[in-house]
Amino acid sequence: MTITTRELVPALAIPPRRLPGDPGRPLTASRTGSRLGRVGLVVLLLGWFALPLLPLALWAFANQWSYPSPTPTEWGTDGLNSAITAGGIAAFGRSALLGVAVAAIATLIGAVAARALVAGWAPFPRLTTVLLFAPVAIPPFASILGTNVILLRAQVPSLLGLVMVLVVVALPYTTFTLRAAYAAHDMGYEEEARTLGASQAQVFWRIQIPLMAPALARAAFLAFLVGWSDYIVTLIVGGGQLVTVPIITASLAAGVGNDSVVAVLSLAAVIPPVALLMVLAQNGFRGRP
Amino acid sequence: MRTERGARAVLIVLLLPVGVVVLGGLGSAIMQSVGLMPLVGPVRFNLDAYAATSQDLPVAIGVSLAIAAASTAIAALVGTAAALVVVSGGWLGRLVGIAGAVTISIPHLIGAATIGLLLADSGVLPRLLGIDADAWPPLVGGPWWVAVIAGFAWKESAFVALVVAGTLLTRVAQFDEPAALLGAGRIARIRMIFLPLAAPSLIVASTIVFIYTLGSYEVAWLLGRTYPEPLAVMAIRLFNDVSLTSRTESAAIAIVTVVLAFAAVAVASVAVRRLAVWR
Numbered sequence: 001m002t003i004t005t006r007e008l009v010p011a012l013a014i015p016p017r018r019l020p021g022d023p024g025r026p027l028t029a030s031r032t033g034s035r036l037g038r039v040g041l042v043v044l045l046l047g048w049f050a051l052p053l054l055p056l057a058l059w060a061f062a063n064q065w066s067y068p069s070p071t072p073t074e075w076g077t078d079g080l081n082s083a084i085t086a087g088g089i090a091a092f093g094r095s096a097l098l099g100v101a102v103a104a105i106a107t108l109i110g111a112v113a114a115r116a117l118v119a120g121w122a123p124f125p126r127l128t129t130v131l132l133f134a135p136v137a138i139p140p141f142a143s144i145l146g147t148n149v150i151l152l153r154a155q156v157p158s159l160l161g162l163v164m165v166l167v168v169v170a171l172p173y174t175t176f177t178l179r180a181a182y183a184a185h186d187m188g189y190e191e192e193a194r195t196l197g198a199s200q201a202q203v204f205w206r207i208q209i210p211l212m213a214p215a216l217a218r219a220a221f222l223a224f225l226v227g228w229s230d231y232i233v234t235l236i237v238g239g240g241q242l243v244t245v246p247i248i249t250a251s252l253a254a255g256v257g258n259d260s261v262v263a264v265l266s267l268a269a270v271i272p273p274v275a276l277l278m279v280l281a282q283n284g285f286r287g288r289p
Numbered sequence: 290m291r292t293e294r295g296a297r298a299v300l301i302v303l304l305l306p307v308g309v310v311v312l313g314g315l316g317s318a319i320m321q322s323v324g325l326m327p328l329v330g331p332v333r334f335n336l337d338a339y340a341a342t343s344q345d346l347p348v349a350i351g352v353s354l355a356i357a358a359a360s361t362a363i364a365a366l367v368g369t370a371a372a373l374v375v376v377s378g379g380w381l382g383r384l385v386g387i388a389g390a391v392t393i394s395i396p397h398l399i400g401a402a403t404i405g406l407l408l409a410d411s412g413v414l415p416r417l418l419g420i421d422a423d424a425w426p427p428l429v430g431g432p433w434w435v436a437v438i439a440g441f442a443w444k445e446s447a448f449v450a451l452v453v454a455g456t457l458l459t460r461v462a463q464f465d466e467p468a469a470l471l472g473a474g475r476i477a478r479i480r481m482i483f484l485p486l487a488a489p490s491l492i493v494a495s496t497i498v499f500i501y502t503l504g505s506y507e508v509a510w511l512l513g514r515t516y517p518e519p520l521a522v523m524a525i526r527l528f529n530d531v532s533l534t535s536r537t538e539s540a541a542i543a544i545v546t547v548v549l550a551f552a553a554v555a556v557a558s559v560a561v562r563r564l565a566v567w568r
Contacts, residue, residue: 052407053395055406055412058413068421112303121296122300123300128300138550141524142504232506246396246399253401273396
């Protein structure tokens with residue numbers, strides 16, 4: 001869920017810790033004994049992060065896997081077929097749309113709020129900050145039990161209510177990311193362009209947007225994750241109308257004997273955000289322009 | 290100045306949904322829980338909802354706090370170790386950073402499903418280890434909530450790692466190298482440079498993890514047992530219950546959970562302010 005993503009491939013940021021031409025190793029580099037310990041720690045950590053994903057890789061392509069066998073007894077695509085029959089493709093599309101909608105709106109509001117807070121023209125800056133960041137401190141199930149009643153009484157369509165609640169849940173992440181970016185943003189570029197005769201629209205499209213693009217991408221990615229991953233808000237506020245990948249996966253995972261189809265749906269839910277992450281990391285996701 | 294006033298008006302409009310969800314949601318949950326927004330019947334202030342849940346509520350609070358504390362402790366420990374590796378750089382550090390980023394982007398419900406496939410008594414782990422299903426401890430749905438805690442600890446350790454590594458990357462080298470030059474060993478540098486610099490972000494990240502775990506529904510619902518229930522599971526079950534009073538009881542549980550979450554924030558902010566780095 002929650003990251004300030006500028007550190008996603010962080011090791012790149014560390015400059016070589018010795019002078020050019022110096023063949024020696026830095027004092028802080030590990031040596032024999034501690035190097036072994038470090039490699040051991042890395043192996044343990046990689047195992048810790050990767051092990052839970054192993055069942056997905058195995059079960060997704062298992063037609064049959066009778067109990068004591070350590071590997072599937074029959075490989076195949078039965079799981080994939082059941083996932084498609086269960087409406088997996090449509091659910092995939094709905095999840096993607098929900099993620100994109102939340103990302104677009106939460107990034108826009110986050111950007112306006114962040115710029116206002118940094119530039120000092122936000123109304124009641126303290127209250128605004130508290131409101132924007134409050135969703136981190138309020139468990140979503142608690143706020144939606146109350147919000148749901150308001151939305152029902154105001155007759156807000158459930159889909160609209162769902163997007164609204166998820167946008168509010170995503171706003172702390174987008175605002176935090178973009179506030180840091182706007183704080184580091186040099187207004188001098190914009191002022192200079194204005195002095196040279198650029199219109200406000202030109203400054204916005206040709207200076208502010210390009211300079212802020214990496215941060216906007218980070219913020220949008222985090223907000224996309226909120227919409228893409230959500231289960232409980234979709235269930236309660238969506239009122240069962242919007243069947244997303246997590247909703248189908250949950251109902252199948254709560255039953256028995258669905259291991260293979262659950263694994264296929266889970267893989268389908270894991271691949272898009274990871275692919276997005278890789279694409280963004282390739283395109284200067286974390287670097288400053 | 291006119292554009293600024295216009296922009297401010299736009300911002301206020303854009304922030305309306307936040308007000309509705311945060312203030313409206315909390316307000317309406319409070320009012321429901323004290324009988325001021327009944328589904329049917331007279332509006333009358335009462336604490337019936339809190340009294341009705343008073344038998345199960347302490348147990349639910351205990352279960353939720355225990356799961357949240359255990360998950361947060363493991364996540365903080367593993368996350369700090371991972372952050373240490375990431376900050377110390379090299380391709381090993383980068384590899385751990387990538388593994389953490391991938392783990393973060395996995396939806397919680399999907400994480401719970403795959404932990405279930407791994408740890409259940411017919412799961413992948415007992416198969417790989419060649420342990421008989423009868424001999425395998427009941428990790429999923431068992432008395433110690435092992436699968437639930439494992440699910441949270443796994444995903445949240447990646448969160449802690451990247452938050453801590455992110456705040457340290459730019460700062461640790463400038464202290465680490467001089468200290469090494471002055472003869473500080475590895476352990477001394479971890480104890481006197483890495484940990485003190487990491488402490489504020491570690492506390493903030495752990496607090497977010499604790500609150501998230503305290504109020505999370507899907508992982509405990511999928512991997513936990515039916516009794517006793519954690520707060521979120523109990524509240525959602527009551528919310529979907531057919532009896533008319535159960536809605537007010539679920540609102541009461543929501544309010545109790547929010548109070549616990551705010552208390553965690555208060556404790557954490559006191560702790561952060563006491564840190565040497567903060568002062």
